[in-house]
Amino acid sequence: MSTVTTASADRDDRSAGGGRPATGGRGPRQRFGRWLRWPGPFRGGIRGNERIAGWLFVAPVIVLLGIFFLAPIIMAFWVSLTDWQGQGSPFKSGVPFVGGDNYTRLFTEDGLARRDFMTSIRNNIYYVAIVVPVQTVLALGLALLVNNRMLKGKGFFRTAFYFPSVTSSVAISVVFLFMFANSGAINGILSFFGIDGPAWFSDARGLIHLILGVFGVDNPPSALANGGPLGLTWWDWLSGPSVAMCAIMALVIWTTSGTFMLMFLAALQSVPVSLDEASELDGATRWQRLRYVTLPLLKPTMFLVLTLGLIGTWQVFDQIYVMSQGNPAKTTLTPAFLSYRTAFKDFDYGRGAAISFVLFLIIVVLTLAQRWVMRDRDEPRRRFRWLR
Structure with a gap:
């Protein structure tokens, strides 16, 4: 009886002290365990161990990226x-340091360096403006x-359309070089229809100049031949x-086109068939279903295709x-080719590297501008939201 009474008294004492022992303090094991805990974000427990393990797992990749990329x-x-x-x-003390001179020679100083760079920019602008929309469409x-659900032999057509994308670009370039030769297959087909094919890799005139030449405009007007921005005349820019x-x-x-076809195909197959059927029941035509149902759902894929196309065409x-x-x-x-030729043929590695960094900046700016253009208009406008 006395034992039971003593235990009840001890429980009452602990209840009065907030459930703790009558001593009112922590035991030695509790104080020692708290001293061993990690401070800050690396506290003990399951989540803390996961953080440490995660950093250990990604550390080799970070090191490799830092060594071989950054x-x-x-x-x-x-x-x-x-x-x-x-x-x-290039890191020895005897290498001349010129600062931003390699960059200013590309934009401000008159000379062959600026003219070649601006000529390459003009060529690439026409290249991007034609290739990206055509390959996307x-x-x-x-x-x-x-x-199309009614098409038979889908596997054959997928393989046929995608096959050029997995073929060596060098091999295909050689084949096209023979096809577009002066006596090649393309000029042979044109001659069959009574068309005199051009000298594809010998004629330096631009396509607009060729069209103007058909109407007798072979020489540039004085207003276009005597001035122009960045070292080129307006006649050169508009060639x-x-x-x-x-x-x-x-x-x-x-x-x-085959690679981007697969991206669009994967996005199309994720579009619910019920949406297309519902719009068809509502009386929408095939063009209206494509414009108001399919294309809005393909917007993320469209942005990806346009971004990859933009980067690839500027890096050709x-x-x-x-x-x-x-x-x-x-x-x-x-x-890209000018950077290679300047560095490895003219042995001007500083200017070649400068061209590559200007090209990188052009790609970044155009990609951000494209992201801003394709942003969702119905979202609330926030400052710098398009940079996210």
């Missing part, structure tokens, strides 16, 4: 600020065709792509290297 970019930027000629290390059309560049455009459109190199080397008369010269 470090070369920093080194290339340093080279763009020097006059390194490719001899020895063609890829969407092929995806709609393959996604249009050369026929050689048109041949390269046809090659790129043919080889890249291998087709130029194999087919034209920038000729005829620099009408197929692009910034």
